[in-house]
Structure formats: structure tokens, C-alpha cells
Amino acid sequence: MKDIDITDYKVDGHIQLDQIPTIDDFNADGKLLRKKLKTVSQELSDFQNTLYAHGKYGVLICLQGMDTAGKDSLIREVFKELNARGVVVHSFKVPTKLEKRHDYLWRHYIALPERGKFSVFNRTHYENVLVTKVHPEYILGENLPDVTTVEDVNDAFWEKRYRQINDFERHISENGTLIFKFFLHLSKEEQRQRLLRRLHLQEKNWKFSPADIAERQLWDSYQECYQTALNKTSKPHAPWYIVPADNKKAARLIVATILLETLKKYKDVKEPELDAEIKANLETYKQQLEKEA
Template identity: 75%
Template sequence: MDKIDITPYRVTAPITLSQVATHEDFGLSDDDLKRGLKSIRRELAEFQDTLYAHGKYGVLVCLQGMDTAGKDSLVREVFKDLNARGVVVHSFKVPTPRELRHDYIWRHYIALPERGKFSVFNRTHYENVLVTKVHPQYILGENIPGIEELSDIDEAFWEKRYRQINDFERHIAENGTIIFKFFLNLSKEEQRQRLLRRLRLKRKNWKFSPSDLKEREMWDAYHSCYEMAINKTSKPYAPWFVIPADNKKAARVTVASIILQELKKYKDVEEPELDEEIKANLEAYRQQLEKESE
């Protein structure tokens, strides 16, 4: 398949999510999309090897989206050819009691990628301006000074959180973390179909929870929060990409293409040069090993 133009997916100016596409197929069949993804994965795997040897950058991939947007399967399919030791996936659930004894970014900070590795956040620090904004009562459980009741959680509180997230991302970017943030833009009708599939297929039943329907009732509220968060925090050092997610195979190709094309811009990522003494004696080392078989 031809190289994808990733420019339309990057958020560089305020967006209105209701006006952004939720479907894309590039005019390709499912088989063509699978082959395209396979080719991109091979290149990503090669880059990962070099990234690890170079040892100066870590890569953080943040995935957000409504329930059933395809985050889990995207992680599985996009990163399956990379060295498993070089990719760590974190799925952030409800904060634990230990996590609540720290600030809300702490658990994400300690999960950042080591230099040379990838970390994938399946749901991210943005839950703290999404779920908590739709359900502000959760904020009270964070035991924050000055926040005693719901009326204390005003617009200034959320503006402060956007600033804190921008500061966090700027800090890690300036210290060698390459940041990708993807919002999987799913249509409400496609979500309905995927929830129905979970109910119809016995092997998918375990994925369904009645809470999925309760959260679905707040679709507009969530989209308003996503739109605000994306517009407030898409920065050159930590850009958001809005990905049409109704077609899972095309979404995977788009995300993989963006990661690969952006990483290739880092021309300084290359394998380190061998020590001159080692390089000068490579032939001697080879001969030594070959003699062992005689």
C-alpha cells in the first residue's frame, strides 16, 4: 500500500469532534490493510532494535477512546512483531489505595519507558480530566488540599490540571521521551454494534458490563471532555492524533504509520560505533570462534 499522509490526523488547531471522520478504509480491502500493517510492523521492529542500541530515547504511546474503540486489539496487532522485552503495556484501572496516596500523575510517571524501550498506556493520565470530569465525585477520593466538596471543583481546577499535564509531558519530552497520543474516534452507532456483538457472541460475553450502557448514556459529556482535553493539550512536543476508529484494521494501519513516520524523523537514532580496538580485532575474534569447531 502507498505511504499514508498522516498530516490530517495531527491536531494543530482547535477541533470539533463531531465534525471529524470516524471511518476510513483508504479504498483498500481488509487483506490489503493486513498486508500493509505487516510491512509497517517489520520496519517498526527494525527501528526498535536500533532504538534499544542507541539508548537515548524512550517512546510513550498513549491510547484513549470510548469503550469498544479497539484499544486492546490495536495494541496486540500493532506491536506484535516488536521484541516483547522492549514493549511494556500498562492498562490503568481505578486507582488503588496506594496510588491515591500520591498525586494523580505519580502512577503514570513510574510507568514511563526506559531509554530504548516503548511503553504503551492503554488509558492514560488523561482519565483524570475525562472520567473525573464526568464523575467529579471521584476527585474527592484524591484527598487534595482545598477540595472538600464538589463545589470546590470549578473550572479553575480543570484548567490547573491541563497545565499540570502539559508541564508533565514537556518535562519528559525534554528528557528523551518521544510522545504519541491517539484518540480512537468511534461513532456512537459503531459502539452500539460492538456492544451488541459482545452480547450475541458467547466468547465475547465476558467483555460486557452493565456499566458500559450507563457510560454510553453520557456519550455527549465524554465527547465534550475529550474535545476540551485534546484542544488544551495538543502540543508540538506531545501532539494528539485523532484516528477514525470505526474500521479497526484501517485504524491500526494509521496508528502504526504515524508512529513509524514520526520516529524516522529522529536521524540521530543509530547503532553506536564499536570501540576501535574491538573493531580492529573482529577478524581475530571470528577466527577464534571458528577454530572451536575444528
């Protein structure tokens, strides 16, 4: 199996999505990919334990991708070795009535990770420059003071949103949130096969919605919106990674490896030193407890 170079996936310049491959299997079969993922995930678990004890950083993991890109299964497989109390998953659906009474970033801000924990956003604040850009009429439901018609949702409006998102991410980064953003890059043909699988397998039927077919017709529009978002919002403090997603097992390993290799660079993340008085009396405490036996 060839080594994974995480810089291959990082967006650090202008990208063209249609020039980026949607599959990479590292010349490895599924069994080897699963075995490697288990090893990496266990190391992530060890890091998260130390992160919790250290208590100064939270880790935000953002997952975006077209329908069937594999977000749910990636979350299940990448994080199953971690302490369940150390990982909180948020799946953002259509905004509720309460959420619409706030600005579009509010529901994401209150879901940010506590220090010492991981938060995983399954779909993210980027839906507000993706699905709403493909369907600008949705913006009218936000009841914004300067938007009364779809014509008001113009280029200047979207530029303002990109700026707001960049400002939001810069703010939380400067206050101790480590940000990872993953775009699961799926081919249109692989999506077709996965949708067919949902229809053919009875146990997968529940995942299918006719809306999946309708949104698929807008594939090119979504790809254009993703490309623009990736180019405008990949920053050193909040980089995007484009993960080939046609092979689910490989995609999971790529995400886990990027997380582990990047987090290990934070050398200040260490378990805190014991209080000097407690440390000096450890033997005494041990003897007290052993005497009880």
C-alpha cells in the same frame, strides 16, 4: 489503496470532534490493510532494535477512546512484530489504595519507558480530565487539600489539571521521551454495534459490563471532555492524533504509520560504533572462535 498522510490526523489547531469523520478505509479491503500493517510493523520492529542499541530515547504511546474503541486489539496487532522485551503495556484501571496516596500522575510517571523501549498506556493520565470531569465526585477520593466538596471541582480546578499535564509532558519530552497520543474516534452507532456483539457472542460476553450501558448515556459529556482535552493539550512535543476508529484494521494501520514515519525523522537514532580496539581486532576474534570448531 490511497496513501496515508499522517498530517490529516494531527491536532495542530482548534478542532470540533463532531466535524471529524470516524471512518476511513483508504479504498482497501481487510486483507490489504492487514498486509500493509504487517510491513509497517516489521519496520517498526527494526527501528525499535536500533532504538534499544542507541539507548537515548524512550517512546510513550498513549491510547484513549470510548469503550469498545479497539485499544486492546490495536495493541495486539500493531506491536506483535516487535521484540516482546522492547514493548511494555500498562492498562490503567481505577486507582488502587496505594496510588491514591500519591498525586494522580505518580502511577503514570513510574510506568514511563526506559530508554530504548516503548511503553504503551492503555488509557492514560488523561482519564484524570475525562472520567473524573464527567464524574467530579471521584475527585473527592483523591483527598486533595483544597477540595472538600464537589463545588471545589470547578473550571479553575480543570484549568490547573490541563497545565499540570502539559508541564508533565514537557518535562519528560525534554528528558528523552518521545510522546505519541492517539484518540480512537468512534461513532456512537459503531459503539452500539460492538456492545451488541459482546452480548450476542458467548466468547465476548466476559467483556460486557452493565456499566458500559450507563456510561454510554453520558456520550455527549465524554465527547465534550475529549474535545476540550485535545484542544488544550496537543503540543508540538506531545501531539494528539485523532484516528477514525469505526474500521479497526484501518485504525491500526494509521497508528502504525504515524509511529513509523515520525520516528524515522530522528536521524540520530543509530547503532553505536564499536570501540576502536574491538573493531580493529574483529578478525582475530573470528579466527579464535573458528579454531574451536
